[in-house]
Amino acid sequence: MIARGIAHVPENRRLFPRLTVEExxxxxxxxxxxxxxxxxxxxxxxxxxxRLKERRRQLAGTLSGGEQQMCAIGRALMSGPxxxxxxxxxxxxxxxxxQSIFELVRRICTEGYTVLIVExxxxxxxxxxxxxxxxxxxxxxxxxSASELLDSKDIQKTYLGL
Amino acid sequence: xxFFDIFLLxxxxxxxxxxxxxxxxxxxxxxxxxxxxxxxxxxxELIMCGMxxxxxxxxxxxxxxxxxxxxxxxxxxxxGVVLHQFVIRPVLGAEPINQLLVTGxxxxxxxxxxxxxxxxxxxxxxxxxxxxxMGEMSFSASRLVAFGVALAGMVAMYLFLKRSYLGTAIxxxxxxxxxxxxxxxxxxxxxxxxxxxxGALAGLAACLxxxxxxxxxxxxxxxxxxxxxxxxxxxxxxxxGGFIAAFLFAQFISVGxxxxxxxxxxxxxxxxxxxxxxxxxxxxxxxx
Numbered sequence: 001m002i003a004r005g006i007a008h009v010p011e012n013r014r015l016f017p018r019l020t021v022e023e024x025x026x027x028x029x030x031x032x033x034x035x036x037x038x039x040x041x042x043x044x045x046x047x048x049x050x051r052l053k054e055r056r057r058q059l060a061g062t063l064s065g066g067e068q069q070m071c072a073i074g075r076a077l078m079s080g081p082x083x084x085x086x087x088x089x090x091x092x093x094x095x096x097x098x099q100s101i102f103e104l105v106r107r108i109c110t111e112g113y114t115v116l117i118v119e120x121x122x123x124x125x126x127x128x129x130x131x132x133x134x135x136x137x138x139x140x141x142x143x144x145s146a147s148e149l150l151d152s153k154d155i156q157k158t159y160l161g162l
Numbered sequence: 163x164x165f166f167d168i169f170l171l172x173x174x175x176x177x178x179x180x181x182x183x184x185x186x187x188x189x190x191x192x193x194x195x196x197x198x199x200x201x202x203x204x205x206x207e208l209i210m211c212g213m214x215x216x217x218x219x220x221x222x223x224x225x226x227x228x229x230x231x232x233x234x235x236x237x238x239x240x241x242g243v244v245l246h247q248f249v250i251r252p253v254l255g256a257e258p259i260n261q262l263l264v265t266g267x268x269x270x271x272x273x274x275x276x277x278x279x280x281x282x283x284x285x286x287x288x289x290x291x292x293x294x295x296m297g298e299m300s301f302s303a304s305r306l307v308a309f310g311v312a313l314a315g316m317v318a319m320y321l322f323l324k325r326s327y328l329g330t331a332i333x334x335x336x337x338x339x340x341x342x343x344x345x346x347x348x349x350x351x352x353x354x355x356x357x358x359x360x361g362a363l364a365g366l367a368a369c370l371x372x373x374x375x376x377x378x379x380x381x382x383x384x385x386x387x388x389x390x391x392x393x394x395x396x397x398x399x400x401x402x403g404g405f406i407a408a409f410l411f412a413q414f415i416s417v418g419x420x421x422x423x424x425x426x427x428x429x430x431x432x433x434x435x436x437x438x439x440x441x442x443x444x445x446x447x448x449x450x
Contacts, residue, residue, distance in 0.1 A: 001343075001344075001346075002344065002345065002346040003346055007344075008344050010341060010344060014338055014341045016333075016334045016337045016338055017337060018333075018337055019330070019333060019334055019337070023330050023333075023334075026327070026330055027330060027331065027334050027345050027347075028345060030327055030331060030345045030346050030347050031345075031346035035327065075345075079346070
């Protein structure tokens with residue numbers, strides 16, 4: 001999958017806790033096609049997440065939740081993907097941190113990456129994405145642009161509590 | 163008793179030399195356990211196979227030692243892969259006790275097979291390195307060589323694990339096996355590479371031991387248990403712990419043996435081991 005340009009940021013980050021930040025990023029570029037671009041990609045990741053550069057020699061297990069999420073996204077970016085899958089990026093993070101993570105995701109989108117997010121935090125995620133699909137019990141019940149979904153009565157009532 | 167005499171210093175230095183060798187022995191076993199989570203009880207028997215390989219290539223087929231030894235390392239590395247593919251792999255998901263029994267079975271298989279194929283008589287490489295005198299102290303050159311090579315082997319291993327992609331993946335896989343495919347890493351392949359490395363380390367140990375000891379089918383028993391104890395002492399799977407434990411253990415054997423009597427050195431070392439197990443059952447550097 002990763003060789004075809006799809007990178008997956010798994011739920012709960014799943015970093016290697018006893019590897020350093022930089023080693024975690026290195027693992028993201030394990031596939032041969034990505035190894036050649038290691039230097040470029042790591043520069044790019046450090047540009048997006050300067051915090052990771054500060055902590056690059058630190059063990060990933062000692063990072064805060066938000067930093068771990070940055071590291072997990074950075075690890076996925078290291079493969080130079082065409083499509084980035086984010087699985088519940090807000091899980092287990094403090095609300096403030098969630099906001100900054102989504103802000104980072106939005107910036108990544110503007111860099112030309114295609115990003116697919118699975119997320120329960122609807123209010124936050126709709127601020128970031130262009131199109132959204134509402135799944136209920138495994139079936140798509142509503143699709144549309146982010147603003148269409150935000151305006152939908154169903155969503156407002158059921159998910160946003162308005 | 164006069165404590166600060168030159169022979170005590172000699173004992174300490176000899177302990178250091180022995181420690182290097184023991185550290186190399188424990189490194190392979192720790193690598194396998196740390197990555198694959200299986201203990202190769204038959205590790206020392208792989209070393210025995212390596213010793214026979216060096217012996218036959220050198221004595222029977224008259225290969226030069228410096229060609230026979232790398233070949234033996236390759237042979238044992240291949241044995242490690244075979245062991246993994248045919249014995250370990252089917253029991254990877256099984257109970258730990260079954261994994262122990264299976265590798266224990268390989269121990270007896272290899273011992274019996276070696277007895278059948280090579281016979282029970284002691285074989286000697288017939289290479290005697292001279293003793294080196296330093297003042298009043300003397301050291302066997304083969305121990306010195308073994309120490310140097312063991313140290314170099316360990317440094318090479320450290321650099322490989324720390325710097326290379328494959329080495330990093332080997333360390334990563336012991337932390338989160340299930341996530342590896344997301345990185346495009348096949349755990350199966352990493353396990354095979356690790357088994358080959360573990361085998362190669364056993365082969366390297368064989369090359370060094372064959373310079374000092376006679377070869378016979380049960381030779382694995384003279385350092386298999388000690389290797390295992392050192393790994394447990396340091397914290398099973400923890401390579402740094404094994405390293406420290408090896409040098410500690412060697413000092414107990416060497417200095418203890420010097421102060422009391424040669425055999426007492428081992429007794430003291432094992433008492434130390436038991437004491438540590440009461441104090442820290444997980445080993446010196448082991449995680450709870």
